[in-house]
Amino acid sequence: MLREAREVVERALKEKTGLSDVALADGGEHADLATTVAFALAIIRKQPPVKIAAEITQALAADPALKALDIAVETKGPYINFRFGSAYVRGSLKAAVQPGYGSLPKRQERVVLEHTSANPNGPLHVGHIRNSIIGDTLARAFRKAGYRLEVQYYVNDMGRQIAIVVWGFTNLDSGQQPGEKEDAHIARVYIAANREIEKDEGITQQVDKLMQLVEGGDAATVKKFRKEVARCLDGFAVTLKDLNVAHDRFVWESDFVRNGDTARIIGLVKKLPQAREEETLALDLSEFGFTNKYVIRRSDGTSVYAARDLAYHAWKSRNFDRAIDVLGADHKLIGAQLICTLKLLGEKPPEIVHFEFVSLPEGSMSTRAGKFVSADDLIAEVTKQAFDEVTVRRPELPEDQRRTIAKSVALAAIRYDIVKVSPEKSTVFDWKEALDFERQSGPYIQYAHARACSILEKAGEFPECYDLADESEITLAKQLARFPAVIQNVVSDLRPHLLAIYAREVADTFNSFYHFEPVLKSEGKVRDRRLTLVKAVQNTLKEALETLGIDAVRTM
């Protein structure tokens, strides 16, 4: 409802002012929408802004489009405020109780979203899952916003790290320990192999040889690489499932070598005026502000990651209308070079969402050095803590039900803790925060939802009533009305944390309402309209939580 009302107001303002930018903004505590356009007009018309604001307000007051939507206009000094009336509130409430609330009209564009794509040389850690959770939340938001979406994981199965893993499995004592997860096993061998390399530089040549063999398509070597990568991915699959993160397709990097795409793209790169072919093939992108050379092919003839990535993105460009990548901040430079080169090749470049690093209190994480907190450990610890909490609060529930709730609570705590922070902030992983299930947490929002469910359950059947009256009711309904616009903003700005903040704000407002306004104990019309409002809150929270990849549990 907000999106529609905003459009009407914006159109009317443009008409009355003749400006293309009417500075329409959220009204905060003053109004539902507000504009400071009078300041801009004051300069043009050389009149005081207060006078201009009054004139515009008068002109808008007579506008039939605003009247039809029951939008009141008033001036407060130079500010023009818009206040939505009962028709808006009614329409908002009616929309918010519909199944699937928040979904936007279907679109035809096909979007490909790549996220996680961690190197398969060890388990996913708390840095990787920032990628997974941002990516998965964006994916859910895109689907809710009506897009046709395919989510991909790009499997780096032929990099140096994997060659080191394979070298380790061939040359070191590398048996799997009982109960050891595949990805943890691979990390152990990878770490051990790196220690050997530090001691003996000759090993690097053996690793290089492995890389040449795999690029050349040597059957036995390819098989070894595939085997370890696949095992690591099996481990990832368990972690990602626990995090409620899903991919539609795993795209293997080596496929772009095997099918000739990489050779083809290298051929095209060679013809670019920026190409510099000496021993290596590289691009000189200095005219675009890049100071380093962008290497595409090694002097031994093998391709580097950049070449295969170009092939992958050219493929995305041909098969999708839009491509979105979620990548760590360490990929900023190569991401910009990738985009630059794709443009030179006449391909659609991806839109890249970068997120900053997660470090540990003792310093940055490193798989190679074995310095990381694995996602599996995090999940196990948070789940254990959640089970204890559920047991304290609901001792009467059978254990299996407490376990089920604990699992959902843990998932909510982890996902929310990560997605609530703006991606551009680097963070330090903090166990205390990860294990906090109170204010500004996922469980806090789940709890508000469970409270709403509990009321609805006890209420039984009731006739829906959309005529809200009390200030607290109207405030809440207006907040629910913002949900579709929030979904819209998440996909247009590629900022999933906006949804996290919004869901928390709805929970805040509802908890306050819950405390002051009796629902089941009120009578007649009041009971009906409040129950309808509770249903709308429950429905909105459910849709918001599910878009965040969090279970909207009915009891906890």
Next chain:
RNA sequence: GGGCUUGUGGCUUAGCUUGGACAUAGCGCCGGGCUUCUAACCCGGAUGUCGGGGGUUCAAAUCCCCCCAGGCCCGCCA
């Protein structure tokens, strides 16, 4: 050294792209609230040179410049 990025009460954080009405919320602290729809909750209070300095503007947390501090990057790694 160069580039990108972050810096908001003791701690964490929203707002910054699109400059405007007393800067958002949480933790922690102080004080209240469970015979009442689940207290994973609610209400009140104290706490801010929006890193520092200049500039643009009627108006700057928000835009521009300089400086300081942290993170990331600058590889024939990925």
